[in-house]
Amino acid sequence: MDDRVREHAEVLVDWSARVEAGDQVVMDVAEGAHDLAVAVAAELGERDATLLTTYGSSEVGRAFLRAGDDDREFAHSEPKLAMLEAADVYLRIGGGRNTTALADVDGERRQRARKATAATREARMDTDWVSTVHPTRSLAQQAGMAAEEYRDFVYDAVLRDWESLADEMANMKEVLDAGSEVRIEKEGTDLTMSIEGRTAVNSAASVAYDSHNLPSGEVFTAPHATEGEVYFDVPMTIDAQRVQGVSLTFEGGEVVDFAAEQGEGAIADVLDTDEGARRLGELGIGMNRGIDRFTDSILFDEKMGDTVHLALGRAYDACVPEGESGNDSAVHVDMITDVSEDSRMLVDGEVVQRDGTFRWEDGFESA
Amino acid sequence: MDDRVREHAEVLVDWSARVEAGDQVVMDVAEGAHDLAVAVAAELGERDATLLTTYGSSEVGRAFLRAGDDDREFAHSEPKLAMLEAADVYLRIGGGRNTTALADVDGERRQRARKATAATREARMDTDWVSTVHPTRSLAQQAGMAAEEYRDFVYDAVLRDWESLADEMANMKEVLDAGSEVRIEKEGTDLTMSIEGRTAVNSAASVAYDSHNLPSGEVFTAPHATEGEVYFDVPMTIDAQRVQGVSLTFEGGEVVDFAAEQGEGAIADVLDTDEGARRLGELGIGMNRGIDRFTDSILFDEKMGDTVHLALGRAYDACVPEGESGNDSAVHVDMITDVSEDSRMLVDGEVVQRDGTFRWEDGFESA
Missing domain, CATH: 3.40.1830.10 (Thermophilic metalloprotease (M29))
Known part of the structure; x- marks a missing residue:
């Protein structure tokens, strides 16, 4: 062996x-x-x-x-x-x-x-x-x-040094825990979400961090009140169907329009599952630069550095205040967008990530 | 497929x-x-x-x-x-x-x-x-x-006509249910067991017959008060060990002496499991003549026509009167003896099987 x-x-x-x-x-x-x-x-x-x-x-x-x-x-x-x-x-x-x-x-x-x-x-x-x-x-x-x-x-x-990756990711968790609104901008995408009252998870591949994937290497939270448009350029497989080039339009937290260049039927099936399937359950920031290519497997793709992913459906309890329930659904379907170029992520109006580089890496202060 | x-x-x-x-x-x-x-x-x-x-x-x-x-x-x-x-x-x-x-x-x-x-x-x-x-x-x-x-x-x-095999086996169940004592005789074997108060199972490969193996094709009961010697000439595998030529000597229902030509250690391990492992839990008469050779698999071997098997350990509840418990043990280990030649099985002194032929097949009345 x-x-x-x-x-x-x-x-x-x-x-x-x-x-x-x-x-x-x-x-x-x-x-x-x-x-x-x-x-x-x-x-x-x-x-x-x-x-x-x-x-x-x-x-x-x-x-x-x-x-x-x-x-x-x-x-x-x-x-x-x-x-x-x-x-x-x-x-x-x-x-x-x-x-x-x-x-x-x-x-x-x-x-x-x-x-x-x-x-x-x-x-x-x-x-x-x-x-x-x-x-x-x-x-x-x-x-x-x-x-x-x-x-x-x-x-x-x-087979990584998980302890040290966890330390690195603590920076991102700190920003999200202190913030109220996240905005993501790139071609085909201008999306805002509230993260008010939500707690980010430093997903370091251990239940001790409320993290349940091995490998991991992402920081995620449970957004709500989503507005705007988002385009997912990373291909994926949903329920054994190839899906690519998905666009979602949100109003009042719900998907009101959608399209896909390939596999649109799979997206339609997901959205039709239940009410919660039309709302976001997760915003995740991929920070594992050990993963250096897309492999059409969500377990790896969503952790890759320079990517952001959003999931339709169920929110993780760990992101929601004790006693409250987050978005509820029978599904949790992740979709990924590449933010390595011509992109910005802002928290409460301040740029946190630009073209794949984080504020604490480069020292930039604002847009 | x-x-x-x-x-x-x-x-x-x-x-x-x-x-x-x-x-x-x-x-x-x-x-x-x-x-x-x-x-x-x-x-x-x-x-x-x-x-x-x-x-x-x-x-x-x-x-x-x-x-x-x-x-x-x-x-x-x-x-x-x-x-x-x-x-x-x-x-x-x-x-x-x-x-x-x-x-x-x-x-x-x-x-x-x-x-x-x-x-x-x-x-x-x-x-x-x-x-x-x-x-x-x-x-x-x-x-x-x-x-x-x-x-x-x-x-x-x-893939058999299970209904018709069930009818055939009903003869044997009738004899055992009416009988009090079974005696088996062949070279190296002279064993008597009480079956007083016990119910035989017509094991026709269906839970509707209290039968739990597919294939099946045996009639079995839960003997007690075993006395005498028995020799098992059919080879088998117990806990991944090859075992052959086992002799057991019973006194007062318990094994008091044992030997094996091969794999004696496996038998010793079985007997040492608990008290019930030294007593018989099953007497079974193989009646499936569709199984025409030994394949070193108890699921098939014990059902073969012209064989009798005995199991050390646990008895099946179905053979024991409601409310009473049969022999209790963590093990149930079957061992088989060939009765196709020079052998007799007697129930209450009357010959039921001789050299592999049953009384109702041949019309013989006694020894």
């Missing part, structure tokens, strides 16, 4: 999930992620946690979703709900064998199934959950890379 | 597990059983059941079991217990990639882990559970067969 698989497992269990003796752990393993699952199991045994492993197979999911009549009703799985409610830690080991394995499942049907499983998603979010991926050939292909090249890419992003 | 995979899934879901709309189903999938799992998922979706899929990977299990100090304590998984308690149906889809994947896990350690998971095993037995296997190359190899040859063997055993 590649030593880096073992190191990946160690980072996941120790830095990210902070697993301790006696923790009740559920690990979900994608079809191609067997090797990392084996390494993680060894780390969990070492730490005297318990382990239940579920099979996150897209092909099993596809077969289940496609079966039955057009008007088939979906329900959540009670065993899954009970399992998640009894779990302290949930580790999702992604890495399938075909990123388009669900391509022939009807969008409306997928949406009904998604709504029906809101309770299990809620229970998962109440655990110390962490998502990561094992570098499979399928993901390498999606990234347009050779398998070995892609493995290097993933381990460069995952 | 081989049509027989789909047919196998249909038999499992309809005949064996009797899945109905709204049933909460958990499916456990071994490393090599992906294709059957996909087919079963489609059948479950068709029937409006819910589905949670767990990953029954021996390699994940091995890594977890081997980790940690020599004196590591094991505990059951609370999420697994909660999951099973919420399940109506549990489908175990066996078929790994290496039948000896656990060969280097210390026996004593395995035994401690097994004891610690008694609660989850109990919860699983309270569901409508069914075990089957997908024909993998690893199982073909264990059987000494080519992959395609082995697939034919498995589907011949699984």
